Amino acid sequence: MVDIATRVYNHKWKIDPIVRSLIDTDFYKLLMCQSVFRNKRDTQVTFSLINRSKSIRLADLIDEGELREQLDHVRSLSLTRGESTWLRGNTFYGKRQMFRPDFMEWFENLRLPPYHLEKIDGQYELTFEGTWPEVMLWEIPALSILMELRSRAVTGDMGRFELQVLYARAMTRVWEKVEKLQPLQGVKIADFGTRRRHSYLWQDWCVQAMTEGLGDSFAGTSNCLIAMKRDMEAVGTNAHELPMVYAALAENDTALRQSPYDVLADWHEEHEGNLRIILPDTYGTKGFLSGAPDWLAGWTGIRIDSGDPATGAETAIKWWTERGEDPTQKLVIFSDGLDTDKIIELHSQFAGRVRTSFGWGTLLTNDFRGLTENNALAPFSIVCKAVEANGRPTVKLSDNPNKAMGPADEVARYKRVFGVGEQVAMDVVV
Amino acid sequence: MVDIATRVYNHKWKIDPIVRSLIDTDFYKLLMCQSVFRNKRDTQVTFSLINRSKSIRLADLIDEGELREQLDHVRSLSLTRGESTWLRGNTFYGKRQMFRPDFMEWFENLRLPPYHLEKIDGQYELTFEGTWPEVMLWEIPALSILMELRSRAVTGDMGRFELQVLYARAMTRVWEKVEKLQPLQGVKIADFGTRRRHSYLWQDWCVQAMTEGLGDSFAGTSNCLIAMKRDMEAVGTNAHELPMVYAALAENDTALRQSPYDVLADWHEEHEGNLRIILPDTYGTKGFLSGAPDWLAGWTGIRIDSGDPATGAETAIKWWTERGEDPTQKLVIFSDGLDTDKIIELHSQFAGRVRTSFGWGTLLTNDFRGLTENNALAPFSIVCKAVEANGRPTVKLSDNPNKAMGPADEVARYKRVFGVGEQVAMDVVV
Structure with missing residues (x-):
């Protein structure tokens, strides 16, 4: 028996949203967000999407219009009453009221700030600018949207049975x-x-x-x-x-x-x-x-x-x-x-x-390795990082030079300041 | 969105029938049935269920009431108009009207004859008696009912996720x-x-x-x-x-x-x-x-x-x-x-x-070998065979003595008549 109401309901969606909630994000983002909200609220930051797997040409795979629709949808989201109640009332790590009232009030009124999107050489340049507590909440939705749009691009050609x-x-x-x-x-x-x-x-x-x-x-x-x-x-x-x-x-x-x-x-x-x-x-x-x-x-x-x-x-x-x-x-x-x-x-x-x-x-x-032709669903390495804070570039060294980030001169300065010598390079798979 | 109509519809079933159509059977049964209908219509036969895998104690696994419900349901079936149209109008092996009008008329009026069911030593004795063309159509539904009731008995204890x-x-x-x-x-x-x-x-x-x-x-x-x-x-x-x-x-x-x-x-x-x-x-x-x-x-x-x-x-x-x-x-x-x-x-x-x-x-x-605890869904060897015709026992020798059937003296007589000597025994898995 066809459920006509559900079918009609599904047809009504202009898009099938990937991120349907502001708390479809990592818990540590919210903890860090509260910390930043307390300690560094007015810092101006730029976050930027970085696809470390250059061979995956995301801009060729993913339609720009669809990407914009998904990102715009995230900007339309705000915390629902149920989500807010859960964050305010739930116990996290054994503690009640992990999120303080002033932070929750700010979060309840939050809409994510604008994004800037450009296609360059088969990749998307996606950046977010604004105050740290709001911009930082773009990281996870931006990544999961790109990952899932890529999955949809690959599975879109597959038959019902193949799926x-x-x-x-x-x-x-x-x-x-x-x-x-x-x-x-x-x-x-x-x-x-x-x-x-x-x-x-x-x-x-x-x-x-x-x-x-x-x-x-x-x-x-x-x-x-x-x-x-x-x-x-x-x-x-x-x-x-x-x-x-x-x-x-x-x-x-x-x-x-x-x-x-x-x-x-x-x-x-x-x-x-x-x-x-x-x-x-x-x-x-x-x-x-x-x-x-x-x-x-x-x-x-x-x-x-x-x-x-x-x-x-x-x-x-x-x-x-x-x-x-x-x-x-x-x-x-x-x-x-x-x-x-x-x-x-x-x-x-x-x-x-x-x-x-x-x-x-x-x-x-996301372990779909070897499950599709040309391994088209293999995971790849994409990150969304703070690249600038109050006009200055950020740097990451990490214990693996393949995960390092930042302008070369700043990387050199940081290495000197932190006394980092020779490091062992390891492949970054995911 | 819950499809209430479908949920209510599903609740209405007293049972969830396993065999829902008289043509949920092997094509060769219908070809043979027509042949028998033409040539040996009045032969009285007994078909009997034989579980060659004695270690599978079907009567312990399968509830007798459920088995009777399923068998009774098959007796309530008759050929639908669509099924009849397909049999009459479709091309089989490149031939139109494979099933002749007199056979189709008989088939359209057919209800399967009664069954006889007893529990003996952990097994079901299930037999069917009557004229050959009608009794023979019990074979496939009887087998598929027992097989699926066994599957249901095993899967009935499993959670939604396990399933x-x-x-x-x-x-x-x-x-x-x-x-x-x-x-x-x-x-x-x-x-x-x-x-x-x-x-x-x-x-x-x-x-x-x-x-x-x-x-x-x-x-x-x-x-x-x-x-x-x-x-x-x-x-x-x-x-x-x-x-x-x-x-x-x-x-x-x-x-x-x-x-x-x-x-x-x-x-x-x-x-x-x-x-x-x-x-x-x-x-x-x-x-x-x-x-x-x-x-x-x-x-x-x-x-x-x-x-x-x-x-x-x-x-x-x-x-x-x-x-x-x-x-x-x-x-x-x-x-x-x-x-x-x-x-x-x-x-x-x-x-x-x-x-x-x-x-x-x-x-x-039915290859579920090794997929459940105790290999509880492994296929087993069950048949439903003509064991008597006009009061005389039937015999099968086959090219594998493990597949032979019939009373010992008759088997000996058949071996003599057909000149069957030494045979190589092979395991019967399914």
């Missing part, structure tokens, strides 16, 4: 990954896959697979909308954009050297417990840890997001030990390019030595 | 089989999987997978309902029940020895071309072929349904050659326990020497 087989295979693959992880005792894995997901519906399915298959080992999702709808934990702490913008704002080399610690000092004042997670790699993990104030060693854990993850964890364990901390009480969160084998390997390698947790991203929510 | 993963895996498996067959030049494969299908919907999906993936290499389905709905060829010729009943009716050993040829003489009169396919193994292929009249060598082909298939085909090629026929013009249909590897092997082995075609059954429409 069914495609998703059957993708489901089977995800489920086999889940089964591979089931034997791991006490492992904690969260979904960090919003930004480079195949699609919203697909991410939602993957999260359900994790819930069903991993039970207590599934620690939650970084996606607030899914966390709300599925009644699960929203997880995430902070990201490189904080030290990158703080660093760009530094007036001289001394202030620059201090800036990553200023970020965490502001964070320290606001958060406790499992939200006190150090992200040490923005300007080199080694230098960051050796120069860190002692109160930082008292933080709960560390997130390893570039470089060789085992080396990163060993560095942290050594550092904690040197600072008189007990590593077995500390948490190491791995979040860089994870897939099952790497999770299994790291879990067994560090079991008993340190608490571990895994933020599984692209290869959870 | 989705189960079918995703099963779909992936079928599609990988299809892809494995795609490179075969000029292969012809038909769906023969109605009787032991996982479910009706699943068979229908498998047929669509074959259509989509194999194009012209997919020769059609034996299932009339699917053939009608999907606008494809309905295929199949004849089965062991004809020689088994003809043999049981034979008054003496001479008549018995002659009976398999009588069957084909009746068939010869009615059909031509690709419907003239010899099924030689009921009482041993070797003896059947060596004693066959010359006009049989002029038939289009042979179907190999037991014993080693390559040996069977070689025997046929030798026989045709001896009778002055050109084997390259002949058709060998393989239909016993096929799966992709066997199809690929036989296709390459006989390419250029004889035309081949494959009737792919259980491992097309």
Whole structure:
């Protein structure tokens, strides 16, 4: 029996929106947004989309009109009453009223600022300018729109049956990954896959697979909308954009050297417990840890997001030990390019030595490798970063030079200031 | 948006019927039924369900009330106007009016006769008695009901998500089989999987997978309902029940020895071309072929349904050659326990020497091996056969003693009459 009402309802959409909610974003964006709202509200920033996989010519794949429609749709969104209630009333990391009334009031009135879009050499130049707290909320929707428009461009040519087989295979693959992880005792894995997901519906399915298959080992999702709808934990702490913008704002080399610690000092004042997670790699993990104030060693854990993850964890364990901390009480969160084998390997390698947790991203929510002709749905590496703050360029070094960003002269200056020497280059897959 | 009408509509069903049409059956049953209607209409027969896989205790798995409901539902069915129109008006094997007006009139008025059901030692004893043309039409619905009730018993305990993963895996498996067959030049494969299908919907999906993936290499389905709905060829010729009943009716050993040829003489009169396919193994292929009249060598082909298939085909090629026929013009249909590897092997082995075609059954429409705990959905070997005709027991020898049927003394007599010596026993998987 055809459901005429649903059919007519579906026809009414001018577009099929990819992002239907302002909280279809990573939880840490909201935490950081509140922090920025408190501490650096008037900073003028520019965020820019950067496709590291130049071979994927997004502007050839994705129609500009469709992209504009999707971006315009996001600009029409505001927080719904239910979303606001959830953010105000829900417990996050065991804490009530994580989001303060002044921030919530600002958020409830927020519309995302304009975007600037140009086609250059087969790629889209997509930039956002304005005050930091509003511009920063473009990052995740911009990425997930581009990812999903690419998925739609590829699947648009496929027949109903081909699509069914495609998703059957993708489901089977995800489920086999889940089964591979089931034997791991006490492992904690969260979904960090919003930004480079195949699609919203697909991410939602993957999260359900994790819930069903991993039970207590599934620690939650970084996606607030899914966390709300599925009644699960929203997880995430902070990201490189904080030290990158703080660093760009530094007036001289001394202030620059201090800036990553200023970020965490502001964070320290606001958060406790499992939200006190150090992200040490923005300007080199080694230098960051050796120069860190002692109160930082008292933080709960560390997130390893570039470089060789085992080396990163060993560095942290050594550092904690040197600072008189007990590593077995500390948490190491791995979040860089994870897939099952790497999770299994790291879990067994560090079991008993340190608490571990895994933020599984692209290869959870977008592993369609080999499932289409020409591998047209393989994930690729796209980011949306703060490139300027109050007129100054930002810089990221990271523990992998292939993830470095910024003008060459500034990169050189940062390397000098932070004492970063030779680094090991690693492929960036996703 | 919930489709209330559909939800209410679904609630209205007292049961969810498994067999919803009298033509949800194998095409060859209808061809044979017409032949029986013409030649042996008043023969009294008993058909009986035989579960060769004793370890599957069907009566423990399947509720007797549910089984009766399903069987009762089949007895409430009659040919719809659309089904009748299709049978009368469609072209089968290139021929119009395959079903004659007198047969169609009879069929249009048919309701299936009563069944007799008892539970014995964990199994169901299910028998059907009456005139041959009506009783014989119970075979396929009875088998597909038992198969699907078993599937439902196993899947009934599974969650919505588990089910989705189960079918995703099963779909992936079928599609990988299809892809494995795609490179075969000029292969012809038909769906023969109605009787032991996982479910009706699943068979229908498998047929669509074959259509989509194999194009012209997919020769059609034996299932009339699917053939009608999907606008494809309905295929199949004849089965062991004809020689088994003809043999049981034979008054003496001479008549018995002659009976398999009588069957084909009746068939010869009615059909031509690709419907003239010899099924030689009921009482041993070797003896059947060596004693066959010359006009049989002029038939289009042979179907190999037991014993080693390559040996069977070689025997046929030798026989045709001896009778002055050109084997390259002949058709060998393989239909016993096929799966992709066997199809690929036989296709390459006989390419250029004889035309081949494959009737792919259980491992097309019911390959859920290893997909559930305790392998609870693995296919098993169940048949529904004529066991008596006009009060006399039937006998089947076949080319595999594990497929033999009938009382021991009669089996011995048939072996003597048909000169069947030592046979190679082969496992019967499905």
